[in-house]
Amino acid sequence: MTDPAIELIGISKAFGPVQANKDISIRVMPGTIHGIIGENGAGKSTLMSILYGFYKADAGDIFIGGKKTLIPDSQAAISAGIGMVFQHFKLVENFTVLENIVLGAEDGAFLAPSLRKARKELTELAAEYELNVDPDAVIEEIGVGMQQRVEILKALYRRADILILDEPTGVLTPAEADQLFRILQRLKEEGKTIILITHKLREIMDATDTVSVMRRGEMTATVKTSETSPEELAELMVGRKVLLRVDKKPANVGAPVLEVENLNVVDDAGVHRVKDVSFSVRAGEILGIAGVAGNGQSELLEVLGGYQTATGIVRVNGTEIDLTGKHSDGQSRRNRGIAHVPEDRQREGLIMDFHAWENVAFGYHHDPAYQKNAWLMDNAAIKKDTAEKMERFDVRPPNPALNAKNFSGGNQQKIVLAREIERNPDLLLVGQPTRGVDIGAIEFIHQQIVSLRDQGKAILLVSVELEEIMSLADRIAVMFDGKIMGERLPQDTDEKELGLLMAGMSGRAA
Amino acid sequence: MFLDLVQVFDSSFRMATPLLLACLAGLFSERAGIFDIGLEGKMLAAAFLSAAVAAMTGSVWLGLLAGIGASVVMSVVHGLASITFRGDQIISGVAINFLAAGLTVVVSQSWFGQGGRTPQLTGAGRFETLDMPGALQGAEKASANPMMHLYSELVSGHTILVYLALLMVPLSWYVLYRTRFGLRLRAVGENPAAVDTAGVNVVFLRYSAVLICGVLCGIAGAYLATALQAGFVKEMTAGRGFIALAALIFAKWRPWHALYACMLFGFLQALALRPDLIEKYLAIKVQVQLLDALPYILTVVILAGLVGKATPPKAGGQAYVKEN
Numbered sequence: 001m002t003d004p005a006i007e008l009i010g011i012s013k014a015f016g017p018v019q020a021n022k023d024i025s026i027r028v029m030p031g032t033i034h035g036i037i038g039e040n041g042a043g044k045s046t047l048m049s050i051l052y053g054f055y056k057a058d059a060g061d062i063f064i065g066g067k068k069t070l071i072p073d074s075q076a077a078i079s080a081g082i083g084m085v086f087q088h089f090k091l092v093e094n095f096t097v098l099e100n101i102v103l104g105a106e107d108g109a110f111l112a113p114s115l116r117k118a119r120k121e122l123t124e125l126a127a128e129y130e131l132n133v134d135p136d137a138v139i140e141e142i143g144v145g146m147q148q149r150v151e152i153l154k155a156l157y158r159r160a161d162i163l164i165l166d167e168p169t170g171v172l173t174p175a176e177a178d179q180l181f182r183i184l185q186r187l188k189e190e191g192k193t194i195i196l197i198t199h200k201l202r203e204i205m206d207a208t209d210t211v212s213v214m215r216r217g218e219m220t221a222t223v224k225t226s227e228t229s230p231e232e233l234a235e236l237m238v239g240r241k242v243l244l245r246v247d248k249k250p251a252n253v254g255a256p257v258l259e260v261e262n263l264n265v266v267d268d269a270g271v272h273r274v275k276d277v278s279f280s281v282r283a284g285e286i287l288g289i290a291g292v293a294g295n296g297q298s299e300l301l302e303v304l305g306g307y308q309t310a311t312g313i314v315r316v317n318g319t320e321i322d323l324t325g326k327h328s329d330g331q332s333r334r335n336r337g338i339a340h341v342p343e344d345r346q347r348e349g350l351i352m353d354f355h356a357w358e359n360v361a362f363g364y365h366h367d368p369a370y371q372k373n374a375w376l377m378d379n380a381a382i383k384k385d386t387a388e389k390m391e392r393f394d395v396r397p398p399n400p401a402l403n404a405k406n407f408s409g410g411n412q413q414k415i416v417l418a419r420e421i422e423r424n425p426d427l428l429l430v431g432q433p434t435r436g437v438d439i440g441a442i443e444f445i446h447q448q449i450v451s452l453r454d455q456g457k458a459i460l461l462v463s464v465e466l467e468e469i470m471s472l473a474d475r476i477a478v479m480f481d482g483k484i485m486g487e488r489l490p491q492d493t494d495e496k497e498l499g500l501l502m503a504g505m506s507g508r509a510a
Numbered sequence: 511m512f513l514d515l516v517q518v519f520d521s522s523f524r525m526a527t528p529l530l531l532a533c534l535a536g537l538f539s540e541r542a543g544i545f546d547i548g549l550e551g552k553m554l555a556a557a558f559l560s561a562a563v564a565a566m567t568g569s570v571w572l573g574l575l576a577g578i579g580a581s582v583v584m585s586v587v588h589g590l591a592s593i594t595f596r597g598d599q600i601i602s603g604v605a606i607n608f609l610a611a612g613l614t615v616v617v618s619q620s621w622f623g624q625g626g627r628t629p630q631l632t633g634a635g636r637f638e639t640l641d642m643p644g645a646l647q648g649a650e651k652a653s654a655n656p657m658m659h660l661y662s663e664l665v666s667g668h669t670i671l672v673y674l675a676l677l678m679v680p681l682s683w684y685v686l687y688r689t690r691f692g693l694r695l696r697a698v699g700e701n702p703a704a705v706d707t708a709g710v711n712v713v714f715l716r717y718s719a720v721l722i723c724g725v726l727c728g729i730a731g732a733y734l735a736t737a738l739q740a741g742f743v744k745e746m747t748a749g750r751g752f753i754a755l756a757a758l759i760f761a762k763w764r765p766w767h768a769l770y771a772c773m774l775f776g777f778l779q780a781l782a783l784r785p786d787l788i789e790k791y792l793a794i795k796v797q798v799q800l801l802d803a804l805p806y807i808l809t810v811v812i813l814a815g816l817v818g819k820a821t822p823p824k825a826g827g828q829a830y831v832k833e834n
Contacts, residue, residue: 054832074708078708078709084707090703090707090708091701091704093700094824095700103705104705108690109689109690
């Protein structure tokens with residue numbers, strides 16, 4: 001029997017009182033794609049950081065190709081043939097592709113010979129693995145899919161035999177993701193070993209040969225992908241049965257609540273972010289806006305939420321709202337029955353160093369129920385209200401005096417949702433409701449959004465997770481380059497068509 | 511007219527030299543992601559110690575070494591604060607400026623008892639001007655042909671540090687853009703995580719940059735006290751460290767542009783030495799104080815961002831903490 005490409009035995013790592021990895025053992029066979037799946041905070045990234053020399057394990061051994069290997073730093077990992085493609089690319093943005101590839105792997109004190117050699121080798125690698133990039137392109141001017149290729153090429157240039165990819169598809173369009181998986185298959189055929197870290201069940205099912213599941217720092221199972229199912233994996237990840245599909249009744253649609261006509265946004269840097277966008281959301285329906293991050297969805301939400309100026313017409317319940325920012329702000333939006341769960345809850349939704357109860361009062365601090373008298377706020381009332389909201393939204397731990405930053409991502413999101421939904425808005429704006437949220441909490445958050453819709457409220461959902469849009473939305477609009485490429489009904493479309501729209505290609509053939 | 515202009519340019523070079531050295535010093539540091547507003551303090555410390563040692567030993571070269579030493583020590587302090595202990599780089603820089611401003615005067619008074627000055631430097635205690643072969647002297651210049659005049663006045667007759675500063679411009683460019691060290695240095699100022707994951711030591715790179723900065727600031731300070739002037743006086747840097755910072759921003763952190771920016775400031779300072787010329791040729795009487803203030807006004811204008819957008823190295827001012 002061949003030696004495993006990587007074998008970890010009994011790896012443990014604690015950060016203070018938090019045990020990030022508990023006695024983890026795993027064998028990755030050469031020439032396979034091995035998936036590691038687990039919720040946020042399950043310890044996947046910590047484990048890989050240990051393998052790449054970023055952290056030192058408290059206990060345990062690493063064997064590479066059957067040999068016990070110490071990996072005190074990244075240099076050692078590279079020498080051992082390990083290459084890592086991080087979730088957030090480690091590229092110097094104003095350098096060229098070639099300079100990024102050479103960085104740290106130069107052949108001598110002078111650059112010219114290194115660059116010449118790298119250029120030659122890059123051509124060979126491109127031919128061998130079908131990884132074409134322009135060596136003289138500047139990183140900040142190429143797309144994320146290309147940037148990821150550069151990261152893979154960086155590893156290959158350093159003669160990596162083992163490639164670790166951490167959540168590689170988070171920033172890619174479905175088409176780009178498919179392309180990535182084709183590249184990975186190709187690398188596998190050439191004998192490379194690939195470790196794919198993800199929280200997306202579908203990717204695991206589609207791409208891997210073997211899958212290991214992590215939960216709360218422990219490795220709960222390693223199974224052959226062909227012998228498992230998404231349901232089983234989800235249960236192994238969460239530790240209980242999970243509903244993967246959202247249960248929802250047909251929409252009972254009423255009058256338009258939000259009407260947007262010819263909306264245009266030009267940001268501070270003078271970039272035209274939203275171009276002539278028109279749509280409407282009716283009472284009792286969820287309009288999902290799909291698209292790859294950075295195609296104008298964020299700006300659209302900012303305008304509707306009242307903290308970005310725009311031109312065009314926006315009506316809520318038939319009354320036009322001011323878009324110049326001169327006569328309105330987030331506060332006046334709220335008074336009109338618009339609630340907003342922003343995309344970035346840690347920057348826009350919460351103040352991380354404030355208590356949960358203070359965060360729950362934000363935006364609603366004028367509420368008479370929160371006032372003691374004309375001058376003072378009634379903190380006791382706010383705390384009591386917060387405790388009740390936390391109870392109803394299953395926030396754990398249900399302690400209003402805890403700082404926002406001490407809750408997990410899912411529970412932070414529940415706090416924001418509780419604040420906004422419990423105000424009984426006519427229109428709810430939701431951005432990336434489940435980004436960085438555990439599967440268990442996703443289920444709950446989706447149920448809350450659907451139940452608000454069933455109460456006859458209008459919901460505008462912006463998400464980069466196509467699956468989320470497909471399962472929640474009653475209508476789907478796709479944004480690309482600031483424009484709405486088209487509207488589809490979920491039952492009439494599929495991920496492939498939406499993926500094409502997201503990449504700027506207009507839909508089905510006539 | 512020609513004669514006067516050549517003279518002003520000649521002194522522009524002399525005035526620009528400390529600015530240029532300090533500017534390149536800041537360039538190395540900031541390109542590596544360490545903001546350094548302590549250029550002023552480092553120059554001042556170097557000016558004092560170089561003058562003091564030159565006065566005591568009679569050797570300007572020992573003075574220069576001592577000046578570099580003083581500046582490097584302060585660089586190490588800045589490095590410790592901002593790289594090792596991940597402190598605030600601006601605060602560390604402010605501290606160094608105050609430390610230098612106070613310490614130089616106090617120590618100087620204690621050593622020499624001349625009210626915070628060092629003794630006047632003479633002979634081998636100062637950098638002498640170098641005369642190029644064939645250069646004309648004194649009155650001969652005026653009667654020579656323009657090319658010869660230019661050669662004798664502008665090219666010839668500076669101290670070695672002026673030539674060194676000018677040489678540092680192509681050298682810095684070469685190091686930054688044509689060597690492995692330069693590639694890594696620029697990378698560490700843009701995205702230290704990229705350097706770290708490529709298996710290169712971020713801390714080592716940043717310390718190297720800070721030390722280069724110390725050496726160049728040391729030469730700049732020594733030049734002030736042992737070449738431009740003949741001894742140290744209180745606060746003799748007179749904000750040159752900050753002018754160099756403005757020039758650095760003006761130059762958008764590029765060596766050749768640093769030269770042009772520093773020459774502009776040097777020219778303004780040189781002009782302030784000759785208010786009579788403005789009156790002579792422009793027929794307006796300009797207050798000397800206004801001329802003196804011009805470089806500082808330009809500094810404020812540049813630092814206020816009125817000369818176009820200058821994007822500093824992306825990781826500038828941030829300590830590097832591993833994360834993923």
